[in-house]
Amino acid sequence: MKTAILILAHKNVWQLEKLVRRLSETFDIYIHADRKWKLDMNLFSTYPNVHFVKRHEVHWGSHLQIDATLELYTAAWKKQYDYYLLISGQDLPIKSNDQILDFITQNKELNFVNFEPLPRADWADQNGGFDRIDYYHGIHFEARDLGMLRRKLYTALRKFQRSVGIKRKLYPVQYYGGWNWININNDAMNQIFKYLHENPNFLNTFKYTESGDELWVQTILANCITNIESDSLRYTEWEKKTAHPNVLQMKDLDRVMASKDLFARKFDEQIDKDVIEKIYELTSGTPSSVHEDDGKTLNSA
Incomplete structure (x- = not known):
């Protein structure tokens, strides 16, 4: 192998x-x-x-x-x-x-990736995981000087979004989440790149999100393959x-x-x-x- x-x-x-x-x-x-x-x-x-x-x-x-x-x-x-x-x-x-x-x-023949459909029960404090991608989070700027100001601005923006019910427009797909440490075969990796090629705007969903690295691969694989075990x-x-x-x-x-x-x-x-x-x-x-x-x-x- x-x-x-x-x-x-x-x-x-x-x-x-x-x-x-x-x-x-x-x-x-x-x-x-x-x-x-x-x-x-x-x-x-x-x-x-x-x-x-x-x-x-x-x-x-x-x-x-x-x-x-x-x-x-x-x-x-x-x-x-x-x-x-x-x-x-x-x-x-x-x-x-x-x-x-x-x-x-x-x-x-198997792929081992921790995944569950959103909303995940163990991410209940994040609306099952959707808070990660529904709102803007910045890029975790340093907690000093201009970085601190940017963090405060994004925090205020999220509060405003929640107060008026504004959410980001998400890519139309069933979302899944789990730990990002994956174990996959070449067929699964081919599916990742095939999906990204056919859906070039998919990754835009994860710009300025929080911990989107625990969502994007799970979402692609769970929607494209069946030989996947929820185990990292x-x-x-x-x-x-x-x-x-x-x-x-x-x-x-x-x-x-x-x-x-x-x-x-x-x-x-x-x-x-x-x-x-x-x-x-x-x-x-x-x-x-x-x-x-x-x-x-x-x-x-």
Whole structure:
């Protein structure tokens, strides 16, 4: 299986290099490095199958995350891989490369993408997700100087829109949402680009929205294919009413390694380096072990 791993990275050079070192032994790697990050890309020049794409200045939750993701999709799609996995630079594989490849090979006809139709019950505080795209959100400007003024103006604009019942005109399609870390085969990636070609105005729906990166791919795929499982294959822990997942640490190791997922997120070398080292140690060359779970083949740690 010719597989590409696509990485959205914005911090922690040591952590990214360890991730690349492990995964590039088996997979081709494509990296989008946030333009705000002063990263010396020459540090990765010794990896012949690691490719950097055009860099965008990304702000969390803005439509610029879609632009960065599309750079990765486009670069890898040109090579027509059998399978594509999108991860964060703060993800860690919690299975060996062989186990990940074995899982992909045995499930090559399936796509694993967390998705639900809007309105999602767990996004009830955002009108099921529609508040993200019904109103203008800017691009999360910095909380200082002119950026602060712009944020205040967009906040006032949203309040005005709600008060008078004005909503943005959305593209006429059933919307779906979920986590943006996807695992798809080439047929599904072809469908993404086919849909974008046939619907050139579709992405305009997500300009100046909030967290539209968790909507656009799900909406395309759920409307175009049926061989899709609502599962991101990412182990994540959340506190209630938080926008970001917990940073996993040594105290979480047993739960992480007991997971049947392929990756876990998120980790931070500045908070707990030891857990990163330990997981790489535990997953180095681990033999593949397969069992059945709910009708699909999964690998066990």
